[in-house]
Amino acid sequence: MAYKVLVTPRSFGRHSNEPDEILKRFGVEVKKNPYSKIMTEEQMIEEIKDVDGIIVGVDPLSKEVLQHAEKLKVISKYGVGIDNIDISYAKERNIKVARAMNANADAVADYTFALMMAVARKVVKIDKECRKSNWKKITTIDVHKKTLGLVGLGNIGKKVAQRAKGFEMDVLAYDLMPDYEYANSSGVQYVNHLDEIFLKSDFISLHLPLNKHTEHIISKDQFKLMKSIAVIVNTARGGLIDEQALSEALQEQLIWGAGIDVFESEPPQNKELLGLDNIVIGSHCAASTVQAIDNMGIISSENLVELFEKDNEKA
Structure with a gap:
């Protein structure tokens, strides 16, 4: 047939x-x-x-x-x-x-880490200034030995955790279906409440599907819990983050920055995001290797x- x-x-x-x-x-x-x-x-x-x-x-x-x-x-x-x-x-x-x-799990995990590094070290901003012959030093933040919080610890989340260990990071995770065998063998620590991720993490990475339970799982209240030097990364699905709340958090410098590869609509409808220098934006390309x-x-x-x-x- x-x-x-x-x-x-x-x-x-x-x-x-x-x-x-x-x-x-x-x-x-x-x-x-x-x-x-x-x-x-x-x-x-x-x-x-x-x-x-x-x-x-x-x-x-x-x-x-x-x-x-x-x-x-x-x-x-x-x-x-x-x-x-x-x-x-x-x-x-x-x-x-x-x-x-x-x-594509390895490709997405690599890009997740690339966004984390780019935002923490302001790679895009430094590049832009250098192209204008401005060699002034720009101060950034470390990744080494910081705390990474993973919201979702499936295949991609686990691969991000593996990469984080190379930077000697402490890795926290929140998942509704915890894999304790993996966590125990890899040194990942599960937290009981999602808010612990936001309160304790220097870097937060999302690895969730989008559904009625996870839509806008990150909004104003969650940004208020985060550290002022926190970096949030989303290579999972647009809609997990309330983009208006993200825009306000970045403008008010509630957090250090964001690396976002996925938006609710692409290109994003919130054009304010495109003008901010503390966000690194991707075109839904994490898996494009x-x-x-x-x-x-x-x-x-x-x-x-x-x-x-x-x-x-x-x-």
């Missing part, structure tokens, strides 16, 4: 033809994102009508979209975050969903084929 598949991520197969070869060997007919951007709901509805499967990035797979996908059997996520997919409705329709686990892109393409293609094969076995 020949399956038709929509592939939405623009970076799919950019550096390697292996993801396409995996699909070709299985006999999949592939159509790729024709818009050269993240698709809207309306565009997804048009493109998804006649497909059996989809390899999806961050494009919306809401109930409204999925209702128009009458033939859809499988969804293969190009990455791990599934907040753009209506999982409940997919389950109701018996549409199988797979994620590319660990495909050659190796991670290759891994995501290969794993998401293999997952798709595996789901189709299981579907064939049932037929």
